[in-house]
Amino acid sequence: MKRVFLKTFGCQMNEYDSERMLALLAGEYVPCEAPEEADLILINTCSVRRKAEEKVYSLVGRFRHLKARRPEVVVGVCGCVAQQEGERLVKRMPHVDLVLGTQNVHRLPEALREIEKGRRPLVLTEMRRDFVPPLILPSPDGRRPVKAQVTIMQGCDNFCSYCVVPYVRGREVSRPPEDILKEIECLVERGVREVTLLGQNVNSYGKKEPGFPTFAELIRLVAEIPGLWRIRFTTSHPKDLSEDLMRAFAEVDKLCEHLHLPVQSGSTRILRRMNRGYTRDEYLEKVRRLREICPEIALTTDIIVGFPGETEEDFRETLSLLEEVRFDEIFSFKYSDRPYARAREFSDKVPEEVKAERLERVHELQARITQEINRSYIGKTVEVLVEGPSETRPELLTGRTRTNHVVNFSAPEGLDLKGALVYVLIKDTGKHSLRGEYLKTVKGP
Ligand code: SAH
Ligand code: SF4
Ligand code: F3S
Numbered sequence: 001m002k003r004v005f006l007k008t009f010g011c012q013m014n015e016y017d018s019e020r021m022l023a024l025l026a027g028e029y030v031p032c033e034a035p036e037e038a039d040l041i042l043i044n045t046c047s048v049r050r051k052a053e054e055k056v057y058s059l060v061g062r063f064r065h066l067k068a069r070r071p072e073v074v075v076g077v078c079g080c081v082a083q084q085e086g087e088r089l090v091k092r093m094p095h096v097d098l099v100l101g102t103q104n105v106h107r108l109p110e111a112l113r114e115i116e117k118g119r120r121p122l123v124l125t126e127m128r129r130d131f132v133p134p135l136i137l138p139s140p141d142g143r144r145p146v147k148a149q150v151t152i153m154q155g156c157d158n159f160c161s162y163c164v165v166p167y168v169r170g171r172e173v174s175r176p177p178e179d180i181l182k183e184i185e186c187l188v189e190r191g192v193r194e195v196t197l198l199g200q201n202v203n204s205y206g207k208k209e210p211g212f213p214t215f216a217e218l219i220r221l222v223a224e225i226p227g228l229w230r231i232r233f234t235t236s237h238p239k240d241l242s243e244d245l246m247r248a249f250a251e252v253d254k255l256c257e258h259l260h261l262p263v264q265s266g267s268t269r270i271l272r273r274m275n276r277g278y279t280r281d282e283y284l285e286k287v288r289r290l291r292e293i294c295p296e297i298a299l300t301t302d303i304i305v306g307f308p309g310e311t312e313e314d315f316r317e318t319l320s321l322l323e324e325v326r327f328d329e330i331f332s333f334k335y336s337d338r339p340y341a342r343a344r345e346f347s348d349k350v351p352e353e354v355k356a357e358r359l360e361r362v363h364e365l366q367a368r369i370t371q372e373i374n375r376s377y378i379g380k381t382v383e384v385l386v387e388g389p390s391e392t393r394p395e396l397l398t399g400r401t402r403t404n405h406v407v408n409f410s411a412p413e414g415l416d417l418k419g420a421l422v423y424v425l426i427k428d429t430g431k432h433s434l435r436g437e438y439l440k441t442v443k444g445p
Helices: 012-025 050-069 079-085 087-092 105-116 165-169 177-189 215-223 243-251 268-273 280-293 312-325 352-375
Strands: 002-008 029-031 040-045 074-078 098-100 122-124 147-151 194-198 230-234 258-260 298-305 329-334 381-389 397-400 406-410 421-429 434-443
Touching: 002 012, 012 040, 012 079, 012 105, 012 147, 012 194, 040 050, 040 079, 050 074, 050 079, 074 079, 074 105, 079 087, 079 098, 079 165, 087 098, 087 122, 098 105, 105 122, 147 177, 177 194, 177 215, 194 215, 215 230, 215 243, 243 280, 268 280, 280 312, 298 312, 298 352, 312 352, 329 352, 352 421, 381 406, 381 434, 406 421
Parallel strands: 002 029, 002 040, 040 074, 074 098, 098 122, 147 194, 194 230, 258 298, 298 329, 406 434
Antiparallel strands: 381 397, 381 421, 397 406, 421 434
């Protein structure tokens, strides 16, 4: 068996594509931990922020010596930087054998055969408007994961002015519901209990495809799969968050009470320049309605600080929105120019040190809010799907609440709880997690 070293950057969609590549390679390659041991090196890349892209170049650059020593090693770059850079990538890094774009994942085996015949470098970055990712069933490889991700739609049509994704992932296309259901059924047969449905904007699932279910209907179809216990999804665009989807949180038992709803900014003026399609008040109104329908729902969000033209006053509106909504957790980023994205042409860029200072203030405020929310869990009993031993504290087990909070907990020795749904009593909090004690098993493993 040959060995593949696969490193994944970026979002869950990239993680999903990496799983598909491993499935395609199964039978011929086994994963390995170190690039030095590999016959095939694959780097699945992200281009969403400048820093992410720089990381790729420095990592791929490091394989130059390895390739000089062992020319038979195949070095491949896939994902969003591969799509964005194409030929430029092999010009800049001649030791790269393969550039595999985001709509060409399924062509990996064919590409490797070509390279074996000496046809290198190979650049496969064609894109089509109507591209539907073919069904690739997960391979049984002994790993028995408890949770999995399934991409239900590819691409994005929103063109937020800061964002490269529509250019590197192509137009929005939904996968057929039969493919999605078949794939999830297969995962459940392999022991998966929780599935996350993925898309850049899942709420427009099926809108362009006549006869397809809506996203809320798709959730209900997925919920009928026996043996599947939990459903999550990401990401939902605030402008398309429908009443129907909000109701699913209250009505579909398996749908977990957590929604990632990226707001980006609290200032309507900035939201307009970002081309987000909603105002501050419209966002807040959706949050209010959501909490009315499902009071226990946990919310998380993404924030960009220092978008071109963001004044101190605009920024304070972001802070006040954070205070008002009280998200369980946020992901915050300094704005950076991206290729193709319109905002790179905006002239009123915010200086780097101002961005850094604003990011710091966002972190400070959110750390307090997250801590307050975490503390409110102390003394409560929560349902946790057990993923296995904690990576940092192997004597503890780890899993997540339905509200997506990480819980590390102790349990009687000798109890095999991986894959079980258990009740845990929360006793304490960490910075980004809860600490507790096992009470009893609800279901499984
Ligand atoms: N589809 C998702 C987001 C995908 S990108 C959505 O619509 O929200 C993930 C996050 O990266 C974005 O939510 C945004 O906060 C951040 N991001 C995207 N482009 C960026 C840029 N040019 N600079 C800084 N952050 C950016
Ligand atoms: Fe990017 Fe906006 Fe599409 Fe999200 S919705 S991927 S931020 S263009
Ligand atoms: Fe990054 Fe591509 Fe995802 S740019 S965030 S890996 S869609």
